[in-house]
Amino acid sequence: xxxxxxxxxxxxxxxxxxxxxxxxxxxxxxxxxxxxxxxxxxxxxxxxxxxxxxxxxxxxxxxxxxxxxxxxxxxxxxxxxxxxxxxxxxxxxxxxxxxxxxxxxxxxxxxxxxxxxxxxxxxxxxxxxxxxxxxxxxxxxxxxxxxxxxxxxxxxxxxxxxxxxxxxxxxxxxxxxxxxxxxxxxxxxxxxxxxxxxxxxxxxxxxxxxxxxxxxxxxxxxxxxxxxxxxxxxxxxxxxxxxxxxxxxxxxxxxxxxxxxxxxxxxxxxxxxxxxxxxxxxxxxxxxxxxxxxxxxxxxxxxxxxxxxxxxxxxxxxxxxxxxxxxxxxxxxxxxxxxxxxxxxxxxxxxxxxxxxxxxxxxxxxxxxxxxxxxxxxxxxxxxxxxxxxxxxxxxxxxxxx
Numbered sequence: 431x432x433x434x435x436x437x438x439x440x441x442x443x444x445x446x447x448x449x450x451x452x453x454x455x456x457x458x459x460x461x462x463x464x465x466x467x468x469x470x471x472x473x474x475x476x477x478x479x480x481x482x483x484x485x486x487x488x489x490x491x492x493x494x495x496x497x498x499x500x501x502x503x504x505x506x507x508x509x510x511x512x513x514x515x516x517x518x519x520x521x522x523x524x525x526x527x528x529x530x531x532x533x534x535x536x537x538x539x540x541x542x543x544x545x546x547x548x549x550x551x552x553x554x555x556x557x558x559x560x561x562x563x564x565x566x567x568x569x570x571x572x573x574x575x576x577x578x579x580x581x582x583x584x585x586x587x588x589x590x591x592x593x594x595x596x597x598x599x600x601x602x603x604x605x606x607x608x609x610x611x612x613x614x615x616x617x618x619x620x621x622x623x624x625x626x627x628x629x630x631x632x633x634x635x636x637x638x639x640x641x642x643x644x645x646x647x648x649x650x651x652x653x654x655x656x657x658x659x660x661x662x663x664x665x666x667x668x669x670x671x672x673x674x675x676x677x678x679x680x681x682x683x684x685x686x687x688x689x690x691x692x693x694x695x696x697x698x699x700x701x702x703x704x705x706x707x708x709x710x711x712x713x714x715x716x717x718x719x720x721x722x723x724x725x726x727x728x729x730x731x732x733x734x735x736x737x738x739x740x741x742x743x744x745x746x747x748x749x750x751x752x753x754x755x756x757x758x759x760x761x762x763x764x765x766x767x768x769x770x771x772x773x774x775x776x777x778x779x780x781x782x783x784x785x786x787x788x789x790x791x792x793x794x795x796x797x798x799x800x801x802x803x804x805x806x807x808x809x810x811x812x813x814x815x816x817x818x819x820x821x822x823x824x825x826x827x828x829x830x831x832x
Contacts, residue, residue, distance in 0.1 A: 476740070601622045
């Protein structure tokens with residue numbers, strides 16, 4: 431992955447040198463948590479008193495007697511937020527950490543945990559759903575097409591798996607990984623752009639350095655893309671130049687955008703050019719969110735020296751397996767995928783919200799009040815004997831076939 435954080439297992443951890451001091455001082459503490467983190471009270475009540483707050487409403491004044499802060503990506507955790515507070519541990523239930531000033535936390539001796547890879551399956555299934563929808567609506571076959579995956583960390587590697595299940599050939603571009611792992615598995619950016627029928631972005635937002643990603647999809651980037659290719663961005667809005675995308679839109683056969691510059695106030699021109707436009711929810715499967723909670727909970731337990739007690743497994747009490755019958759469908763893969771995740775419902779919701787005056791608030795509400803979306807592994811698909819090829823594809827995407 432591009433300039434990723436060092437991690438321990440699946441959790442990025444940064445601990446002070448002597449956490450035993452923290453344990454003695456904060457056996458019972460006040461905890462502020464983003465209200466959009468699922469099961470956060472159930473998981474963290476053993477640590478102290480959990481107060482739920484909307485992510486954008488978390489400010490310094492709310493942290494003056496708080497020992498633990500749990501956030502998602504809408505809360506910028508920086509010096510201004512945590513200065514002169516007793517916060518000793520910060521957790522973000524997200525894979526990305528560009529909203530966290532990790533150096534500042536280290537300076538203040540504050541423990542930190544994030545959740546890299548927690549939403550990888552969710553984003554991969556979003557990309558698969560988008561591709562299956564475009565294949566259906568544009569009347570193109572995905573088989574034997576080339577997909578260029580830019581950024582091959584937790585998410586990008588999972589996208590490669592679902593793309594292969596769809597019969598696609600993968601070209602991988604990730605200079606930091608290429609440098610550390612060797613070059614045989616990776617292609618240059620120029621080669622990926624020149625030869626790929628689909629380009630999908632899975633890089634973190636990195637503002638500076640050799641592997642900076644901010645604005646990497648610029649005018650030169652789109653000029654190099656293969657004519658009639660499909661462009662997908664579900665990483666970070668600032669990774670692309672929306673002005674450049676607007677200029678080069680005509681050469682592309684399809685555009686899928688889940689992330690936007692200036693969220694939650696997004697550019698209507700950019701929405702209008704997309705075949706599929708969604709409100710930054712690619713990684714918002716219920717499974718992915720719970721994975722994020724679990725990762726931060728494990729990090730907090732390690733930091734405070736507590737035994738793990740909370741069980742995050744999504745069982746039958748939370749979800750009843752659904753059955754999808756595709757035996758009469760002329761396109762069983764499309765039917766199953768769109769039944770499990772009707773991606774155009776999210777597209778319609780976003781476009782309808784843009785007709786309202788408070789568009790920014792609507793964008794935020796769509797994210798914070800997002801309906802539970804379960805991953806493909808929770809769905810059983812009934813196929814006929816004649817649909818054996820489709821069954822193999824669906825199994826590769828994560829469905830249970832019977």
